[in-house]
Amino acid sequence: MRLIEIREGKTSLRVPDFAEYARKGAYDPSRAPVFYNPKMEFSRDLAVLALKSYINKINHNVTVCDPLAGVGVRGIRYAKEVDGVEKSVVGDLNKDAIPIILENVKINGLEEKVEVEHKDANLLLTTHSEPGKRFDFVDLDPFGTPIPFLDSAIRAIKNKGVVALTATDTAPLCGVYVKPCLRKYGAFPLRGEICHEVGLRILIGSAVFASIREDFGVVVLLSYSVDHYFRAYLQLDLGAKKADSSASLLGYLLYCPNCSWRDTVPLSGAVITSCPSCQRPLKRAGPLWCGPLADRRFLQSMMEQDLSSLNTKKRIEKMLNLLIEESGMPPTYYSVDSLSSKLKRGPPPVSLIVQRLKEIGYAASPTHFNPKAFKTNAPLEIIMKTVNEA
Ligand SMILES: C[S@@+](CC[C@H](N)C(=O)[O-])C[C@H]1O[C@@H](n2cnc3c(N)ncnc32)[C@H](O)[C@@H]1O
Ligand SMILES: [Zn+2]
Structure with a gap:
């Protein structure tokens, strides 16, 4: 496989040569033997900022895990660009990815900090599920849905740690395909006007159900929907009362396609089927997360970081400003x-x-x-x- 060298943030990376894996003149990451998608740089830049802000928030050094790493870009960037990352464990099941990850570790001088594992993500996370081996930050960045890896990620997280998740299966989450959404997320999506927020809330809701099973309450530090994916950063806080309080923020969204009326109701709420505004039949989406989609102080702290090395700086500033403006607003x-x-x-x-x-x-x-x-x-x-x- 021919590799080229690129730079993201302060990190140099060897990645598959874009020219060799093109379809209709444009690079198609799914054709390359090892996965790297340059279009996700924005997501990775935000992830670097989010990890910096998280470390500021908890005020101690951290260990991180990137168990679905491709060329290793996320786990390596965390180790290289974020002060306070003591150790980064980077894994992938694709054996062709391993020599590339090792080379990327070497060209960034990170042999002491980054551990590379050729393992199934669930196995890797499970080997870190015992106390003392758990991580502060796990980044699940899979093909499609993160759900198959969520339970093992939650078990591999320390109290007050963060699970970050990407979901690229937007067609089920946005209601184009209803059955896969029900299968993967246990929820009904809603096609149309507000499908993106409903999709993000279903993803978070599903992660909250998984977290409360382990007696973790959930604080959503940051979440968003852009391009072809959803992303959420969830801080887990151990305690049955905290889990109960997160559970109380799970519910359904009621929506009237005729007049656009909408409201959220808790899981235990009375089910109404006709619109209070126009009396036509309501649609119901969920169960989903009805709580906040971000923590305003966390967003502000991301905005205060040094963005100068990031290629996507302008887009990040615009996005963080919007997220700050809309934080505290009601759902939808x-x-x-x-x-x-x-x-x-x-x-x-x-x-x-x-x-x-x-x-x-x-x-x-x-x-x-x-x-x-x-x-x-x-x-x-x-x-x-x-x-x-x-
Ligand atoms: C979307 S790509 C990761 C992209 C990478 N995080 C980035 O930002 O470029 C998903 C990766 O997960 C790997 N993968 C798929 N199933 C896996 C599994 N069960 N365990 C570990 N890795 C797996 C694939 O080989 C692929 O490299
Ligand atoms: Zn109505």
């Missing part, structure tokens, strides 16, 4: 296109609607989920009036 967003078409008018700018809602005393913000959508705590009739008059 309103699509301007969808509301305008119900009102049979052209779509006004999101910024104008947000401004008008704030002027009349409601909380409102744009959202990273969709540039043509906004979040607010205003009731539906006020939202419709505001869009109509904007």
